[in-house]
Amino acid sequence: MIRVALAAAACTTFAFALAVALLERPVPAVDLPAAVAGTLGASGVEHPITAVLLNFRSYDTLLEIAVLLLAVVVALALHEAQPDSPDRMGLDNPLLRAVIGALVPLMLLTAGYLLWAGATRPGGAFQAGAVLAAAGVSLRLAGVALPGFEPPRLWHAGLALGLAVFLAVGTGALLAEGGFLAYPTGWAGALILAIELALTLSIGLTLLSLYRLAPPNADDPNAAVDGSARDGRHGSEPVATGRGGAASSDEDEQIGMGGDSPSRPDASAPP
Template sequence: MKAGVVTVLALLLGGILAPVVVAVASADPGTSLHTLVQTRLEASGVEHPVTAVLLNFRAYDTLLEIGVLVVAGITGMSLSRAGARAEPELRSTNTLLHALARWFVPLMLLLAAWLLWAGSHRPGGAFQAGAVLAAAGVMMRLTGLPTAWIAPGPMLRLGLSAGFSVFLLVAAVGALTGRAFLAYPPLLSGPLILVIETLLTLSIGMILLGLYVAAAQRDGADE
């Protein structure tokens, strides 16, 4: 009964949305954001348009995004037992995985660094690098390589908050020195974006890994 009603409603919604999507696709937007970005790209401090939008033109969204991530990370980790993060339990005894991890973890760290650097002039950037960093951390956890920095302590706090706080600091300095909130000094925007991106990468990697560690612990019956 319920399934039937939901299916009918879903079909109805699809029937309404499809013409809307087609209408939007055929509508003339007037101004093209693409050309707008291209004409201003030089002023952004980076050469890759997506990075320019993320870290300069729409940096506000990125700032809020890392804020959301920090809140999610803190919430997730505070729900887990503190002890489980301190002592990584050996989760896999697969010898092949161990052998691969010895090769993959350094390679993944290198890849993350390259993605971060590439972001200024070609596809890549803080988000992709942060995700690869987190994946390297997951691999280290799975194979029991030491991950002491994810244990509660100053390292974890610093790693979690560095991206957001430095981003906010740069934004506030911009506002206090007479430019707009989040406006970079024109000559420094390239280096500033790189610094912010580096810290964002570390923070994103740490938050995602922290959430994985918080989710992956097993404490069911022994509490």
């Protein structure tokens, strides 16, 4: 109760301060949109947002791709630290398979279109990559084995491709005595397209990998699973705190927030 009252007080103060900030806002002195419009011709693309993202403020985008790669590197490290049970993902449902068979080619086409459209109208690498990842996730839900995760070396290379190409282009410009990320005159459009292509592939693979690298449901310590689903590969499992599934009677301890999934109190018993 005290926590709710404190939270309410904090949020009211917070909202009040922000409201004052909005009401008292001065008129901006610097007109950046005009500067963007004035230099758009030299940016190599026609769409102002893409120009800002991949030319004027390309350094931000470079670091943003580094953040994305970093997230998947941490997920890879944790996957290595905590081996998962064999992957049993996939619903054996003919209808789902049929629908996905029709849908996935369409999604790939959409991704390609979004990538291409980015130069002139809304679209771009992240949107295209997200659609690619969605196609991958649906294939995985349908239980289709995806290529690209074996061997791991190739997988890692695919993840790193976007940042590597982006960094290589930027460094090439730096070596050519320009500035870092300063595209040579006349090449900006082509280089941006090449970067976007690499980014799309890497972003798609990264989002899909992050989805894949969470432990599978078979390893859920509170779920009702039969002994066969938890094979002996991961003996270290819930012993770390010694609590295991003991708390599964508390519905809030379910991984889903509804708390209506079946639970088994002794799920932490050694396999």
